[in-house]
Every structure is written in structure tokens, then in C-alpha cells.
Amino acid sequence: MEASAQGYPPRLKELIKPIEQTRPERLAKVRRGEQFPQLDAQGRQEVLAGYHPDYKAGGRRTVRVGPNKGETFHDEVADLIEAHSRLDPALLEPLLREPDYDTDVLVIGAGGAGSAAALFAIGQGAKVVLATKLRHGDSNTVMAEGGVQAADRPFDSPYYHWLDTMGGGHFTNDPRLVKVLALDAPLVIRWLEGLGMMFDKDPDGTMRELKGGGLCRRRMHSSADMTGAEIMRVVRDEVRNHPDEIRVVEFSPAVELILDEAGQASGAVLYNMETEEYSVVRARAVVLATGGYGRLHIQGFPTTNHYGACGDGLIIAYRAGVPMNHLRYAQYHPTGAIFPEQNFGLLITEKVRTLGGEVLNRLGEEFCFPLEPRDVESALIIRECGERGLGVHTPAGQVGVWLDSPMIDLLRGPGTVEHALAAKYIQFKRYGIDVSKEPILVYPTLHYQNGGLEIGEWSETRVPGLYAAGEVSGGIHGDNRLMGNSLLDISVFGRRSGLRAAEFALSRKKAPHLSLEHVVRYHGELAEAGVKGRRVAPMLLPDYTNPAVKARQLGQLQCGTMRTRSLAQELPEAAEAKAKSTKRTSRPKAAQKK
Amino acid sequence: MSKAAPQEAKVAGAKVAGVKVAGEAKVGEAAAPLIPVFIMGKRYEVPETLTIQKAVEYAGYQYIRSSGCRGGICGACATVYRTKDDFRLKIGLACQTVVEPDMYLVHIPFVPANKKVYDLEKLRPTLDDFKKIYPGVFRCLGCNTCTRACPMGLQVMDYIQAMKRGDIEACARLSHSCIMCGICALRCPAEIQQFNVAMLARRLTGRYLYPRAEHLARRCEQIEAGRFDAMMEELLMLDGPELKRRYAEREWEPEPYENPNWHPKDTKYLVLGDD
Numbered sequence: 001m002e003a004s005a006q007g008y009p010p011r012l013k014e015l016i017k018p019i020e021q022t023r024p025e026r027l028a029k030v031r032r033g034e035q036f037p038q039l040d041a042q043g044r045q046e047v048l049a050g051y052h053p054d055y056k057a058g059g060r061r062t063v064r065v066g067p068n069k070g071e072t073f074h075d076e077v078a079d080l081i082e083a084h085s086r087l088d089p090a091l092l093e094p095l096l097r098e099p100d101y102d103t104d105v106l107v108i109g110a111g112g113a114g115s116a117a118a119l120f121a122i123g124q125g126a127k128v129v130l131a132t133k134l135r136h137g138d139s140n141t142v143m144a145e146g147g148v149q150a151a152d153r154p155f156d157s158p159y160y161h162w163l164d165t166m167g168g169g170h171f172t173n174d175p176r177l178v179k180v181l182a183l184d185a186p187l188v189i190r191w192l193e194g195l196g197m198m199f200d201k202d203p204d205g206t207m208r209e210l211k212g213g214g215l216c217r218r219r220m221h222s223s224a225d226m227t228g229a230e231i232m233r234v235v236r237d238e239v240r241n242h243p244d245e246i247r248v249v250e251f252s253p254a255v256e257l258i259l260d261e262a263g264q265a266s267g268a269v270l271y272n273m274e275t276e277e278y279s280v281v282r283a284r285a286v287v288l289a290t291g292g293y294g295r296l297h298i299q300g301f302p303t304t305n306h307y308g309a310c311g312d313g314l315i316i317a318y319r320a321g322v323p324m325n326h327l328r329y330a331q332y333h334p335t336g337a338i339f340p341e342q343n344f345g346l347l348i349t350e351k352v353r354t355l356g357g358e359v360l361n362r363l364g365e366e367f368c369f370p371l372e373p374r375d376v377e378s379a380l381i382i383r384e385c386g387e388r389g390l391g392v393h394t395p396a397g398q399v400g401v402w403l404d405s406p407m408i409d410l411l412r413g414p415g416t417v418e419h420a421l422a423a424k425y426i427q428f429k430r431y432g433i434d435v436s437k438e439p440i441l442v443y444p445t446l447h448y449q450n451g452g453l454e455i456g457e458w459s460e461t462r463v464p465g466l467y468a469a470g471e472v473s474g475g476i477h478g479d480n481r482l483m484g485n486s487l488l489d490i491s492v493f494g495r496r497s498g499l500r501a502a503e504f505a506l507s508r509k510k511a512p513h514l515s516l517e518h519v520v521r522y523h524g525e526l527a528e529a530g531v532k533g534r535r536v537a538p539m540l541l542p543d544y545t546n547p548a549v550k551a552r553q554l555g556q557l558q559c560g561t562m563r564t565r566s567l568a569q570e571l572p573e574a575a576e577a578k579a580k581s582t583k584r585t586s587r588p589k590a591a592q593k594k
Numbered sequence: 595m596s597k598a599a600p601q602e603a604k605v606a607g608a609k610v611a612g613v614k615v616a617g618e619a620k621v622g623e624a625a626a627p628l629i630p631v632f633i634m635g636k637r638y639e640v641p642e643t644l645t646i647q648k649a650v651e652y653a654g655y656q657y658i659r660s661s662g663c664r665g666g667i668c669g670a671c672a673t674v675y676r677t678k679d680d681f682r683l684k685i686g687l688a689c690q691t692v693v694e695p696d697m698y699l700v701h702i703p704f705v706p707a708n709k710k711v712y713d714l715e716k717l718r719p720t721l722d723d724f725k726k727i728y729p730g731v732f733r734c735l736g737c738n739t740c741t742r743a744c745p746m747g748l749q750v751m752d753y754i755q756a757m758k759r760g761d762i763e764a765c766a767r768l769s770h771s772c773i774m775c776g777i778c779a780l781r782c783p784a785e786i787q788q789f790n791v792a793m794l795a796r797r798l799t800g801r802y803l804y805p806r807a808e809h810l811a812r813r814c815e816q817i818e819a820g821r822f823d824a825m826m827e828e829l830l831m832l833d834g835p836e837l838k839r840r841y842a843e844r845e846w847e848p849e850p851y852e853n854p855n856w857h858p859k860d861t862k863y864l865v866l867g868d869d
Contacts, residue, residue, distance in 0.1 A: 033848060041838065134662065135670065143663045152813040155856075159825045159863035160844060167841040171834065179826050186813045193807065196714055196797030198766060205805030216844045224770060229667055233774065234800070237793055241711050251658065273658050306668070307661045342645050342692055346665050356849075396643075422771050426746055427666050430690055541656065549654035 007432030012339070012441075015392055018364035019402050019439050026358060026366070027410055038369040044170075044376045051379035051386070053299050053444075054329040064529035065522065067323035076296035077327060080315045083537035084523060086255045087269060089516040092278065096258070096514040099267065099282035101247070103129040104505040105498070106267055106283035108254045109313065111139025112228065112487065113470030114289035115235040116188075116494030117501065121287075122245040124502035129281055130239065130246050131270050133253035133290075133308050133540065137236045140291050140306050140448075140471060141490060144228030145349035145423065146212060147220035148491070149484035150185035153209060156217040158182035165485060168214040168373045169450075169478025172326065177476045180457050181485065181492055188491035189221060197234045198223050200420075210354045212483030214373040220484045225349050225421045228487055252279075253312055253540055256519055257286065257320045257466070260511035265320070265466035267514060273540070282514060284505035285465045287497045288313045289490075292449035292471035295542045298330045301446035302345035312538035313472040317453050319522045322461045325474040326451025331481055334359070334377035336445025338398040340431045345445050348424065350374075350483040352403055352440070355420060356411040360402045360439070361390035375480045378444035385443065392441060400443035405435045448486065450477050459497035465504050467497035629695040646673055646688040646699060659703035666690045669775035672745060675699035685777055687745045705776025707787045712794070719802040721760035728791045731757050733784040740778035740788055746771050750778045750788050757791060765792060766799035821865045 008016065029035075039047065049055050060072045063081045073081065105121045107114045110132035118128045132138070151161040161182040166173050193199060200208040200222050209218040223230035239246050254268035258280065265286040270279050290313025294305025303309075314324060335352070337343040353359070353370040359377075361367050361384050368380040381401055385391030391399040408417050417436035418425050428435045451474030459467040470490040477485060545553070626641035633650055640649040647661060662670030671688035678696035688701060710727045717723045725732075731754055740750035749768055756764035769792035778788040816822065832840070845858050858864070 041842065134658075138662050138668060138670065142668050143665055150810075150813075152807070152810045154809065154866055155847070155858050155864060157825070157864050158817070158822050159829065162826065162829055163841050163844055166837065171837060171841075175830050179830065183817055183822060183826060186810055186817060190810055190814050193810065194801065196799070196801035198770065198796050198800040198804065199807070201804055201807065203805075205807050206809060207807050211847070211849070217847045226667065226771065229773070230770075230796075233793060234797060237709075237797065238714075240709055241713065243711060304665065306663050307657070307670075341643055342690065423667060426771065427690065429747075541658070543656055544648065544651040545654050545656060546652040549652075553654070 008339075008438065009395060012392075012394070015362065016402075016439060018362065019360055019404055022360070022364035023404065023407070023410075026404075027407065030356065030407075030411060036366045036369045039372065039376060044372070047376055047379045047383065051383045052329070052375055053301070053332060053382070059299050064531060065525040066318050067321055068318075073327060074296075074298050074330070076298050077293065077311065077314070079535065080296075080311055080537040080539065081318060082526065082529075082531045083315070083535040084526065085319070085519045086271065086536045086538070087278070087516070087519065089519050092269060092280070092516055095269075095278065095280045096516070098280075099514065100279040101129050101249075101281040102510070103127050103247070103281065103283050105129075105285050105287060105501045106131065106281050107287045107289060107498075108132075108268060109139070109289035109291060109470070109472070110136045110248065110250075111289065111291055111470065111490070112141030112231055112235060113490035113494035113497070114287065115232070115239050116491055117287045117289055117467075117469055117498035118239055118246050119235065119242070120495045120498030121502040121505075122242055124499060124506070126502035126505050128246045129249060129283065131249040131252050131254060131268070131281065133251070133273070133312070135250055136239070136248050137232045138306060138308055139232065140228075140294070140309055141487070142229045142232045143304060143306060143347060144487050145225045145347060146351035146354065147210065147222035147227050147484045148189065148231070148487035149212070149215070149219045149482070150189045150221060150488065151182065151217070151219055152186045152189065152207065153218065156219055158185070160217050161185065161219060164215050165482055166478070168482040169480050171478070173478030174475035176457055177455070180496070181476055181488060184492040184495070185488055188488070188495060191495070192231060192234065192491065195234050195238055197230055200224065210351065211371065212350050212354055213371040213377060214482045215371075215484075220351075220354065222351065224419065225351055225423050229423075231487060231491070253538070254290075254316060255538060256516060257316050258282070258514045258516060259320060259463070259518055261513050261515060262464075264464045264508070264511070266511035268316075269516075271540075280514065282511060284508050284510060285467070285501040287459075287501045288317055288453070288466065288468045288472055289470045289494065289497070290314075290472050292452075294446050294449070296539075297542075298446055301332065301444075302336065303446040304333060304336060304345060304347035305446070308541065310539045310542065311449070312540060313468070314452060315537045317461065317463070317466065317468065317472075320463050320466065320518050322453045322463055322466065322468070324452060325454050326477070326479055327449070327474065329375065329450055329479045330446055331374055331448035331450050332378040332444040333447035334374055334381055334444050335403055335440075335442040336447075337440060338400040338443045339394045339441040340433070341396055342431065343427060344398070346427065347445070347447065348403060348440055348442055349421070352405050352408070352421065352424070355408045355416065357407050358404045359442075360404055361388075362392045362401075363390060364402075365390075373480055373482065374447075381442070381444055394441060398443065400441045402439040403442045404439045406437050406439060409436050448481055450479055450481055451475070455493070457496075458500040459493045460500065465501075465508070467501045469493035469497040629693065631693050632696070632698045634700050635698065640693055642693060642695070644693055646675075646686070646691050646693055646697075647671055649693045650688070660688065660701035664689045667773055669773035670703065672702045672775040672777045673699055674702060685743050685745055687775070690745070702775075702777065702780065705780055707776060707779055707790055709790050709793075714797055714801055717798065719762050719798040721762075724757065724762065724794065724798070727794060728787070730784070730786045731791055733786060734758065735784050737783060739781045739783065740786075743777045743781040745775060745777060746773055748772060753792060753795075754786065754788055757795060762795050763799050763803045765795035766803075769796065816865050825863050
């Protein structure tokens with residue numbers, strides 16, 4: 001590994017001094033058991049109303065079509081809702097008559113939830129096709145660091161897990177889903193342990209558990225700071241041990257669901273992004289586990305999310321009639337890295353704070369309890385950097401606050417950071433920063449899709465035979481998810497969706513007739529609502545091309561090529577304007593071939 | 595420009611808080627000097643502050659392969675490169691490595707390997723069982739090329755040597771931060787598949803060498819016996835104010851370094867006594 005930069009520049013090193021000056025007194029306070037006071041319910045609401053990016057007006061519009069017609073969504077989501085299919089359903093007719101794959105359960109999305117669903121479905125005797133947009137395991141699951149909750153210590157119980165989760169979501173969660181989450185939690189941890197996951201344990205096997213924001217008990221199970229990556233490695237390895245029962249199809253996102261004449265989920269159309277072919281899967285039940293939408297850059301925020309997190313599953317299920325809920329508030333993780341630039345937007349796990357890292361302003365002062373629920377913590381950081389003007393400025397013009405990671409070794413012994421936060425340690429060491437000795441500069445970053453497709457206790461949606469699990473679903477976390485409940489959500493509802501989808505599949509016959517009629521109807525709705533233009537969804541992948549180059553990629557205005565996906569973000573007027581403006585665009589300075 | 599291309603998107607952090615927070619591609623824009631890099635031999639000029647991944651996108655490529663978590667943990671973007679006047683073949687993650695002038699680079703999106711199919715329940719954590727699955731570890735020449743190639747800085751050769759000694763747990767611990775990019779296996783002159791070896795070592799360790807969590811097993815039995823059902827039903831029946839009261843008044847466990855011998859006062863909603 002090559003170290004490619006020289007740590008903090010002198011000016012920032014100077015700005016670390018106030019942190020070092022206040023550190024001895026802060027350590028003494030922690031050791032005395034004193035902490036910065038938590039906000040009460042009213043205090044939380046005031047801070048959220050004043051400073052949370054999604055509590056203000058703007059950045060949203062009312063959608064004109066589909067099950068949530070008349071409700072407001074972030075513009076980025078509304079753009080997906082008010083968009084056409086990538087397909088002309090009429091062209092698909094011959095393919096629908098001769099499906100390329102025939103299976104019991106089709107699982108769409110091969111992250112943590114999808115892989116769990118596949119394993120539990122084959123456990124019931126079903127055959128599975130597991131289709132995914134990128135590689136098997138490419139998902140936000142691999143990026144979840146800090147841990148996974150389960151109330152398995154004697155002084156904890158699902159009762160407290162439920163209360164913490166409901167309170168963290170401001171009591172907007174679906175209480176039945178939270179009950180399922182809390183009660184199933186130990187069962188899925190036991191499942192992962194049995195698959196050989198390396199949990200952090202004491203020598204006698206006792207789980208080493210920590211807290212997280214909003215948790216009244218230590219309940220966080222971890223595998224260093226790679227908990228999600230470890231879950232994914234193990235579950236993927238197990239899927240690959242069943243090649244005869246699970247057919248994995250990579251680089252092939254689903255671009256539409258397929259229903260039968262009775263309106264039951266009966267498969268999907270896959271798009272091979274490399275050969276640009278469409279193919280048809282006929283299935284007797286479908287699990288959607290496509291993850292979240294961070295790469296839509298809601299409200300213009302940078303994101304911690306995986307490259308593929310574009311909200312694809314939301315939109316194809318919406319067209320099939322499944323409503324969405326709890327999408328008013330996106331989750332902004334309080335601590336995204338803002339320095340060095342190469343780590344910009346990188347998730348700094350909440351585990352830094354659960355281990356004792358404090359959040360400090362430019363004067364080295366605490367200004368919040370470090371383990372408030374994420375939305376509250378983020379709002380407090382935004383206030384400190386904005387209205388209070390006590391943020392730290394980076395050379396690139398970003399503003400943030402310090403996360404005092406060196407507290408951890410001082411409180412818990414030398415070497416704790418290097419072992420308990422191994423991946424973070426490496427990611428900063430690359431740039432000459434030792435986070436066990438120097439603090440980290442952070443600012444909130446778009447992290448999680450709190451809501452999504454409406455589901456019931458067994459992951460079922462309103463469409464018979466269609467199940468949704470993981471980040472694509474909504475209701476479990478209400479308006480704000482707690483740390484350690486997403487890896488739990490994907491495991492609990494991955495398992496439930498797999499079990500129930502297999503049961504549904506084995507109790508029905510193959511669909512005799514596959515239909516995209518719901519897409520035709522949706523197109524009709526769009527026309528009726530006056531939605532014009534060529535915008536298509538799902539978007540599949542984000543496009544970060546330099547604008548000067550993009551302006552010359554004239555092929556992107558042709559439907560049917562890979563570049564079509566960038567149209568998912570464009571209004572027709574904008575696309576037309578661009579087509580005109582490219583004539584005047586001077587030759588871009590950079591990125592041209594010489 | 596289009597309304598909502600991420601890098602052009604309205605800068606919401608700024609609206610909220612008066613600070614500059616921008617989308618992905620804002621990093622290293624305009625102000626940074628441009629330097630030449632050679633993407634698979636083809637020359638482009640890119641801002642010198644960008645990572646390889648962002649530089650390739652800046653040049654106009656849109657990734658299908660070789661882009662994943664963009665945070666150094668998924669193994670999608672391993673990249674091989676040489677810089678001017680340096681004989682060494684260097685390896686880095688495209689999302690974590692900053693471009694250098696006259697860098698010649700190519701991504702390695704996929705590494706051919708033969709992951710073996712096995713039933714973990716039928717294996718024992720012994721070298722004999724391990725050998726049957728991945729006999730290749732004994733070909734290790736001890737050249738340490740794998741370690742030098744690892745973009746995570748792991749002691750790859752050490753974990754292979756540990757495996758050769760039959761120390762499965764050491765192999766697991768030393769490989770815990772492996773992102774399975776496969777570069778070790780590509781560079782290995784003995785053609786070992788280190789990352790697959792490590793995967794099996796970790797699963798054997800988690801399954802057999804770490805003791806089972808007894809408190810977890812006990813809790814699962816309690817749940818399956820319905821011991822928590824009544825209290826969970828009680829919660830579902832509560833009205834809003836009572837729910838909020840219980841939430842506000844729930845007893846707060848201190849951190850262990852403050853009080854390792856903490857015992858909750860309220861035990862009504864715990865299941866104790868069968869320990």
C-alpha cells in the first residue's frame with residue numbers, strides 16, 4: 001500500500017490544537033461519568049425544524065401519477081416517478097411468450113437482503129434466480145460498518161429495542177414491523193453465527209456489544225468496523241455453495257416487473273448492461289431487494305452510498321401498484337468525512353462515537369450529546385457550522401466539525417482504534433493521517449433511505465407474490481433509522497421474504513401468460529397527467545462525467561443506449577436546451593484526446 | 595446544464611447552513627491544475643486532486659464495472675499502474691488513490707478464481723480438511739509479492755504461512771480486512787488463491803474456533819418459547835402519551851468504562867433467572 005499524501009496541512013494542524021487543549025478536561029469528565037446533556041423530545045423537534053435539510057420547505061413537488069398521486073416527494077424521487085419505462089412493452093411481447101429463465105423465486109438485488117432471501121427460499125425447496133445490477137454483493141450492506149442490533153444480553157430485551165427504535169423514528173414507525181424486527185433480531189444473529197461470521201467476542205464466546213445513537217442498552221454486535229462487509233462475504237460465500245439451487249445473474253438489473261393476468265407478480269425483465277440485451281424471467285414469486293437511493297443525491301448532498309444505489313426497485317414496484325411511505329425525510333449521517341478530498345463523503349461509522357469519540361467545534365468545545373439519533377445529531381452539526389459559525393474550513397472550501405477519535409485509545413487502551421476501526425484506520429493512513437492520534441473532519445452526508453415500499457410483517461406488498469426487503473421497503477424505521485437497525489432489517493426481512501416467497505411460489509402454478517399491461521397503463525397515466533418528454537426510469541447508474549464532456553456526448557439523447565440513463569435525471573425542456581447549447585459549446589479544455 | 599446532474603445539483607447544505615457542500619464530482623473541480631494520465635494507454639488531462647476513479651469519470655467514462663462502494667471496502671476497483679521513470683508496477687484502489695502525472699493505468703474488475711463449493715457443516719477446522727479444499731497453499735514460495743500487492747496493506751503471505759502451519763484462526767484474524775479484490779491471486783507466482791483461502795479460514799473460525807455465544811442461544815430459546823410476547827403485545831396497545839413517557843423514562847445503561855457492574859433498577863421487562 002502506498003501512502004499518497006502527507007496528512008493534514010500546517011493550517012489544519014494548527015486548528016487541531018484547540019482540540020488537544022480541551023482533551024484532558026474532556027477525558028476527565030467522561031471518566032467521572034459526566035456527559036453533554038441529551039435533548040428532550042421538544043428540544044429535538046426544535047433543532048430538527050430549524051436545521052434538518054428535509055424539515056424545510058422546497059426541494060419537493062407533488063407527483064401526478066401512481067399510487068401516491070397527489071403526495072409530495074423530493075424532486076429527485078419525483079423525477080423517477082414521472083418518467084417512462086425504458087421499455088416499449090409492445091416490443092417485449094415475443095420475449096414474454098418465451099421466457100429466458102423459469103424459476104420458483106426471482107430475487108432482484110444481491111446485497112445482504114437479497115442473498116439472505118435466496119438462502120431461505122432454497123431452504124424451503126424453491127429454486128431461485130438471483131439477479132443483480134452489478135456484482136453479487138455490490139450493495140450498501142458492504143458499507144455498513146458499526147454493527148447490528150439484537151437484544152440478547154440478560155439486562156436487555158426486545159422491549160427496549162422496540163422502544164429505542166420507535167423513539168428514534170419519532171414514533172412514526174409501523175409498530176408491528178418494529179415488533180418483528182426486535183423479536184427476530186437474536187434469531188438472525190444466531191443464523192449468521194452458525195454460518196461462520198466472525199463476530200467480536202470475548203474468549204468465552206460472549207458478544208462484545210456497544211451502544212449506538214439513541215440506544216439505552218449495549219446491543220450492537222460487530223465485526224471490527226466491517227460488520228456489513230463481513231455479513232456480505234459470509235452470506236455470498238454460502239450462496240455460492242448452492243450453485244444448483246441459486247442461479248446468480250450479475251450486471252443485469254430488473255427494469256420492469258412482470259405480472260400475470262390475475263395481477264400476481266410473475267417475473268421481471270432484466271437488462272444486461274454489458275450486451276444491452278433484455279431478457280425475461282418467469283417466476284412464481286418475486287422478492288425485491290434493490291436497496292436505497294443515495295446516488296440520487298437528494299437535496300444535492302454527497303452520499304456514503306454504493307454506486308448502484310439509484311432507487312430502481314422503488315420505481316418498478318410503484319408502477320406495479322405498490323405505494324411508498326416515509327420518504328419525506330432522507331437520513332443524513334452526521335459524520336461523513338470532508339478531508340482529505342479523496343475521502344469526501346466517506347462514511348465515518350457511528351462506532352467512533354460509541355467508543356468515546358466526541359464531536360467538537362472549532363474552539364474544541366462539545367456542542368451536542370454525541371449519541372443523539374442521527375437526524376438530530378446531523379441538525380446540530382449543521383447549526384454549529386452554519387448559524388453559529390463555529391465550523392472548521394478545509395482548503396477546498398468545505399466546512400465541518402472535528403470528530404475526536406484520539407479519545408478512544410485514551411479511554412479504552414492503545415491499539416483500540418487500529419483494531420476496532422481497522423478499515424477506517426487504513427483509509428486515513430493512506431493519506432498520512434493517523435486517526436488514533438489526530439481527529440477527523442466531518443459533516444453530514446446522505447446515508448439512508450428511511451422509507452420506501454409499503455410492506456407487511458412478512459415483507460409482503462399489495463401485489464400478490466411480490467415481497468420487498470431491506471432498504472427498498474419502508475415503515476420499519478419510520479422517519480429516522482437508528483444505527484445497527486439496517487443490517488438487522490436486511491437480515492430479518494431478507495429471511496422473512498425468502499421464506500414467504502418460497503411458500504407462495506410453491507403453492508401456485510406457473511403464470512400461463514406474462515404481461516406488462518401495468519406499464520402500458522402507467523404510460524397512459526403519464527400522458528393523461530400531461531407528463532411529457534423522454535425521461536426514463538429506473539436510472540440504473542449515476543453519471544459523473546465532466547459537464548464539458550457530457551455536453552459533447554450527443555448520443556445520450558438517443559433512447560435505447562446505455563447513455564439513456566442520464567436522461568432519468570433530466571426534464572425534457574433541459575434536454576432540449578442542452579441539445580441547442582451544445583452547438584455553442586467551445587471545445588472543452590480538459591479531458592480531450594491529444 | 596441539466597437540472598439535476600449531481601455535480602450541478604443545487605447545493606442544499608449551503609441553503610440550510612450557509613456552508614459549501616456539494617455532490618460527488620465537485621471535488622477537485624476547475625481550480626486544480628490539470629495533469630496528463632493515460633487510461634489504458636489513452637491520454638486525458640484531469641485535475642490533479644482527483645482519485646483515479648473520479649478522474650476516469652471526469653474524462654467521460656461511465657463505469658459499469660470497476661466501481662462499487664467508492665469507499666475502499668468492496669474490491670471492485672483494483673487498479674494496476676506505472677508512473678513515469680519508475681520500473682515498479684503499482685497497485686491501488688481507484689477510489690482511494692490520487693492520480694499522478696503520466697500515470698499509466700488499467701482497472702482489474704474481475705479475477706478468475708475457483709471458489710470451491712463446500713458444506714461448512716461437514717468440515718472440521720483442521721488442516722487436513724482444509725487441504726482437501728485448497729491444497730494450493732502449500733505451493734507458497736514465501737516471496738511476499740502478495741503482501742506487497744495488497745491494496746489494504748494486509749500481511750497476506752503471513753496469513754498463508756499461518757494456514758500452512760494449520761493456524762486457521764491466525765489466518766482468519768490476519769485476513770479480516772480483506773476486500774476480496776483478488777490482486778494477491780493475480781500476482782502470486784505460485785498461483786495460490788489467497789482471498790478464497792482466507793474466506794474459508796474466517797468461516798471455519800467463526801463457526802468452530804470461536805465459542806458460541808451462550809447468551810444469544812438462551813435468548814433465542816426464550817423468544818421461541820414466547821417469553822417476550824406479552825410485553826411486546828403490551829407495547830402495541832399503548833397510547834401515544836404513555837409510549838412517549840416510557841421512552842423518555844427508560845433506564846440508561848452507562849458505558850462500561852464508567853460502571854462495569856451496572857444492574858438495572860427496573861427488571862419488569864427483562865427475562866432473568868434462567869441463567
